[in-house]
Amino acid sequence: MNDETNDGRMSIIVRTIATMMLPFILIFSFYVIMHGHLTPGGGFQGGAIAASAIVMMIAAYGHKMMEKRISEDGLSMVESVGAAIFAVVAFIGVIMAASFMYNFLVGTPLFGETPPFGSNPGILNSGGVLPILNIAVGMKVIGGLAAVVLIMALAGDKEGDKK
């Protein structure tokens, strides 16, 4: 694995397969995040899958090229926006209703339907604030885990330059 000649890239077969697999992994991760209140999974699991897709692209294309596409600042901003959405949604419950993280979206068109009584597969447009919190946690996990791997790859590269 010599970084000087090919900039840390792998062969064209690996790069092509990684590019082909990327949308499927991302769609599966968004499915896991959006169905967090119905099926197994949720914000953390879907975010980990999406971060593993980004890690796959870093492994295939090299961290220098991926650092130009997705910078550390961008990933850090995604993480901070996720945390901000979580806090804002939680505190709107204090302002509009009685308690912290109150489910104020019940009855509204946005995630507000009530599923029927009895055993049913569940309605995607239900859950109140839970899907929004899942999306926020997913953004935070995508930003955090991908930024950890990217920054560690860049730091190892700088250590190699020092020698």
Next chain:
Amino acid sequence: MSWEVKKMISLFGIALIILSVFTIIPAIIAVVMKDLLACVIALAIMSLLLSLYFYLLHAPDVAIAEAGVGACITTALFIIAIRATQRYEVEK
């Protein structure tokens, strides 16, 4: 207890025992071997089998998290760390 339920329980127990053995073997390999890259690959295999174990124990949430974090991101972190340091373990 009917015959079918007994057969299912015994098959489930046998599957758990076999999966336990196959989960422990890569862990022992990761401890024993001196080539750290092979140890990381063994840890990834162990993590994948552990996620299958979690799925059989009716914890699909933990299985998804284990497969995503343990088998992919931890492996990438370890490989990056090995590339920054050295590949073989040295005796002192």
